[in-house]
Amino acid sequence: MTLRSASVLALTALSFGVACARQPKIIDIKPVTAIGPQALVGTLDMVVGDPQPSGGPERLSTFLVEAGGKRTPLVIARGQIDALGPSARQPGVRVRVVGEPVTYNGSAAFRVVSISLSP
Numbered sequence: 001m002t003l004r005s006a007s008v009l010a011l012t013a014l015s016f017g018v019a020c021a022r023q024p025k026i027i028d029i030k031p032v033t034a035i036g037p038q039a040l041v042g043t044l045d046m047v048v049g050d051p052q053p054s055g056g057p058e059r060l061s062t063f064l065v066e067a068g069g070k071r072t073p074l075v076i077a078r079g080q081i082d083a084l085g086p087s088a089r090q091p092g093v094r095v096r097v098v099g100e101p102v103t104y105n106g107s108a109a110f111r112v113v114s115i116s117l118s119p
Contacts, residue, residue, distance in 0.1 A: 037098050040110065041118050042066040044088060044095045046081075064097060064110065075104050076112040084117060094118040 042064045049059035062074040062081065074097065081088055088095070096118040102111045 037100060037113060039096060039098045040064055040066065040072070041094065041096045042072075044093050045071065046089065064095070073104065073107065073109040074112050075099075075102060075109050076115065080112060080115050084115065087117070 045063040045065050047061040047063075049061070051058050057078065060078065060081070062076050064072045064074055066072070076097075084095070087093060094117070096116050097110065097112045098114045099110050099112040102109050104111075
């Protein structure tokens, strides 16, 4: 094997490894009920994580904490949160979400269709 063919082989193996590492994550969202949109009111709780090593915005895990203490994971787009303005990132902000209960990768969650600040 020549040095050139060994380099080509090494680059091919490296590109294959990189391609395998970048496979998209499969997200499985299924509606729980066919009742239609529901509204929930509670406190928005966001856990902010570091951005991906490749760059981009920070990672968000978003939950709704209802009056009785029930904490529900929200399936929500970053744009919906950003549209609320900077006050949405303050602790204890109350919101009203409209959406539907779903299973998200096997766990119970609530898919948000719309969100607004609540008094």
